[in-house]
Amino acid sequence: MSEPLFSKKNLKLLSDPLNSSNPITVQVLGICSALAVTAQLKPAVVMSISVVAVLALANVIVSLLRNTIPNRIRIIVQLVVIAALVILVDQVLKAYVYDVSKQLSVFVGLIITNCILMGRLEAFALGNRPWQSFLDGIGNGAGYATILIIVAFFRELLGSGTVFGFRIIPESWYITNGGFYANNGMMILPPMALITIGVIIWVQRSRNRKLIEN
Amino acid sequence: MNRNSNTYTVLYAAIMVILVAAVLASVSMALRPMQKRNFEIEKKQNILASVNIESSVADAEKLYAEKIIKEYVVDAKGEIVEGADAFTTDLKKERSKAPEDRLLPVFECQTEKGLKYIFPLYGTGLWGPIWGFVALNEDMNTIYGANFDHQGETPGLGAEISTPMFEAPFVGKTIFDQSGKLVSITVTKAGQEAPPEHKVDGISGGTITSKGLQKMLLDDFTSYQEFLKKKKS
Numbered sequence: 189m190s191e192p193l194f195s196k197k198n199l200k201l202l203s204d205p206l207n208s209s210n211p212i213t214v215q216v217l218g219i220c221s222a223l224a225v226t227a228q229l230k231p232a233v234v235m236s237i238s239v240v241a242v243l244a245l246a247n248v249i250v251s252l253l254r255n256t257i258p259n260r261i262r263i264i265v266q267l268v269v270i271a272a273l274v275i276l277v278d279q280v281l282k283a284y285v286y287d288v289s290k291q292l293s294v295f296v297g298l299i300i301t302n303c304i305l306m307g308r309l310e311a312f313a314l315g316n317r318p319w320q321s322f323l324d325g326i327g328n329g330a331g332y333a334t335i336l337i338i339v340a341f342f343r344e345l346l347g348s349g350t351v352f353g354f355r356i357i358p359e360s361w362y363i364t365n366g367g368f369y370a371n372n373g374m375m376i377l378p379p380m381a382l383i384t385i386g387v388i389i390w391v392q393r394s395r396n397r398k399l400i401e402n
Numbered sequence: 403m404n405r406n407s408n409t410y411t412v413l414y415a416a417i418m419v420i421l422v423a424a425v426l427a428s429v430s431m432a433l434r435p436m437q438k439r440n441f442e443i444e445k446k447q448n449i450l451a452s453v454n455i456e457s458s459v460a461d462a463e464k465l466y467a468e469k470i471i472k473e474y475v476v477d478a479k480g481e482i483v484e485g486a487d488a489f490t491t492d493l494k495k496e497r498s499k500a501p502e503d504r505l506l507p508v509f510e511c512q513t514e515k516g517l518k519y520i521f522p523l524y525g526t527g528l529w530g531p532i533w534g535f536v537a538l539n540e541d542m543n544t545i546y547g548a549n550f551d552h553q554g555e556t557p558g559l560g561a562e563i564s565t566p567m568f569e570a571p572f573v574g575k576t577i578f579d580q581s582g583k584l585v586s587i588t589v590t591k592a593g594q595e596a597p598p599e600h601k602v603d604g605i606s607g608g609t610i611t612s613k614g615l616q617k618m619l620l621d622d623f624t625s626y627q628e629f630l631k632k633k634k635s
Binding site: 256257258259260261264265268272275276279280282283284286287 | 405406410411414415418419422425426429430433436437440443444459
């Protein structure tokens, strides 16, 4: 209990998922939504925020309950906690950012099935104190968010020539306007999201040799 | 207390479920008014889109109040029904009534190209409901604009009905033939024959949605038939 709130060990909970135990690029979890919502930055950012919020809160709640949860129904309890939080997020999005909520459509609901959440609850929150679980949730959510935003940045830039909806590549460059440039339509489709994630994994492993399996 | 006993497990599950249900129900009730307003704005945007007026979330209500000069409800005989609100008429509910009891909303819009009549439509696609707004010119025959939407049609296939690529060809088509018979619009597959002034191209891979949309157009224009004829003459 005498441990400081931001001790080295606790900070590692935050920073590890950003790099050497990233949920997407190292543990390869949560790929489904990473492919689906990254065609543009805006939904990717909203999805990221939603996952960080749900993951951190779910981790804290399960950690608080960890000594009361009956062992035989612990997965169900975890699911109920996640599902309740996801429905809350969905309702709030519908009320405050309706257009984004329409774009995300089923994917918000699919946060429930995001393996990262169940994985962290089962592997971490059930055995650790609330504060550590909170940091772990934020860390893993941020690790997921980082990849999502990197992928969405490249997909939106190369696929639509915009970033956050703002035009980056001038209209006059386009072939239709007498220029030389055309958007890469492939970037908007899911396969290129997978390839982009693959490239990120490649870059990460070439910089962090410890991640390479023999 | 023994955490592995059956009693504990059952009690735990029961209390958890009741608590969660209470929280979710109260949040849903608290946010309902804002969500309802969002739905209304979207509907107004869709109505405006059917007469080719682009609007944003911010200016939709203002534009709607400006452009939509009249809203009323008619019955199957084409008579105006007093005391019914066109905007809030629930089309889904009306469809379950007998045809002669249905309330049929009509919106009149003043555009630069004259007065347009907007008709809301409601039908069934492949996975769930589809709906839309079709605007007719004052001749009550030529389509001025169309806007469709859906709840859960397949992305990339049936869901394409809500794209301009599908909606734009409706403009200029007619729903009555030379003899004055209502033929509506045929949504065709490749190679299917239909008079060009009454047909638009369907969506490859979205045949059931296309057929549903065609049925929606025919059914709903049939309901409005008396009103259309009355206005025409």
